[in-house]
Amino acid sequence: MFRPLAKGDRTSCVRVLGVVLGLVIGASGAACAQSPWLYYSVTRGDAPIILTAPHGGTLSYPFNERSCTDGQACALDTNTRQLALTTSNEFYALTGLRPYVVIAQGHRRFIDLNRSSEEAYDDQLAAPYYDYYHNAIDGFVADVRQRFGRGLLMDIHGQSAEPDTILRGTLDGLSVTEMLNALGEDALNGPGSVMRSFDEQGFKVYPDVDVPYAEQEEDPHFSGAYTVEAYGSNNASGIDTIQLEFGYDYRGGESWRDTAAALAVAMQAYHETYLSDPILPGDYNDDGTVDAADFTAWRDSLGGPAGSLPNSIVGGPIGMAHYDTWVAHFGDTLPLNAPIPEPMSGMLLVLGVAAGLFAFRSAR
Incomplete structure (x- = not known):
């Protein structure tokens, strides 16, 4: 038979519930503090193009900020996060394909993901967050090489030194070694190239695509940092990598929307011209197996x-060098590409789990 709780019992129950709720919230907070994936948007693609954006996030990480002294750059690359994400959606609308995406949601003042681990952060609690970002890129680069043979990584940044210009950074060609050797200079400057497509859409680019490649010099302040160094095709396990520094005129206010649409068009042109047919490096008789x-x-x-x-x-x-390629890829095969499901953000997953738990508890 139901008996109303006495006042003392009710007080005890409230206290117990408070303790339990505190433990749940505390555990959830601890879990979030140990969940780097909450601070990144990571999507596996089905086209051999990777977009990375390390400096456009605004969230506070659960560790101490960097000192931001001794020449460290800690400013936000305004709207580059939105630019990269919208570019992915625009490319999908154009082609029905998704690029790979690795985008930081946390602020650069806590961690600089475009630096080596020795330079990227002051607080050692940042290490797993740094590793999560770069492990994602490293895994996607390997996936692109295995599935498609070659690909293109574009690292999205912002600069204010030349607000009306998009600056190309390839370590003066080093990070696109494979592109230049296998596809020629046109893949960097010519018809179907990313930079030529921007130029044709009315964007100012540097180096000028009409200047012969041999005479081009990239801006030494924006010629590329850790991402192009670590993942460029000058590395045996890398792919062609370009740092794109968008001037403020192309990303400030709402201008980033038009820039994202233009970048998607440039990606489509490059994909159709240079990446539409997967290759298998070292498959010199072209039978699908090395x-x-x-x-x-x-x-x-x-x-x-x-x-x-x-x-x-x-x-x-x-x-x-061709022999070394054969050795490096011996045993590889060119697989059939499986369709990739639509991306789901980590936050939607968390909300879905929370809703399920709430429904379960309510039903009891």
């Missing part, structure tokens, strides 16, 4: 002119 038969194809072509072997990702006459 095996002993490809060694024979390499041996028989030794000394031949550049481009005479299919699926080559190095330039120059056929030589030991």
Whole structure:
């Protein structure tokens, strides 16, 4: 038989519930503090293009800020987070394909994700958040190479030194070594290239795409930092990587929306011109598998002119660099690409779980 609680019992129950609620909230807070994924938007794509944006987030991380002295840059790259995310959506609208995306939601004053781990943060509690971001990029680069053979990573930044200009950073060509060797200079400046597409859409770009590549010099202050150094195709495990520094005129106010649409068009042009047919590096007889038969194809072509072997990702006459590619990819196959589901943000997942728990408890 139901008996109303006495006042003392009610007080005890309230206290117990308060303690339980405090423990739940405390545990949730601790879990959030140990959940780096809450501070990033990470999406696996189905096109061999990766967009990264390390400096456009506004959230406070659960660790101490950097000192921001000794020349450290801690300012927000205004609207670059929105620019990158909207570019992904615009590219999907144009092509039905998703680029890979790694976007920081946390503020740069806590951690600089475009620096080495030794320079990126002051508080050691930041280490797993730094690692989460770069592990995501590293995994996506490996995925692109395995699925498509080659790809393009674009690291999205903002600069105010030349507000009406998009500055290209490739460490003066080093981070696009594979592009230049396998596809030629047109892939960087010519028809179908990202920078040429921007130019054709009315954006000012530097270096000028009409200047011959051999005469171009990138702005030394914006020629590329850690991301292009770590993931560029000059590295054996990297892909072609370009740092794009958008002047404030192209991202301030609502201008970033038009810039995102233009970048999506540029990505579509590059994808259709240079990335639409997956390749398998080292598959010199073009049968979909890197095996002993490809060694024979390499041996028989030794000394031949550049481009005479299919699926080559190095330039120059056929030589030991082509052999090294065969060794590095021996046993690889060109898989069929599986469709990738629409991305779901981590926050939606959290809200869904919370709603499910609430419904479960309410039903009891």
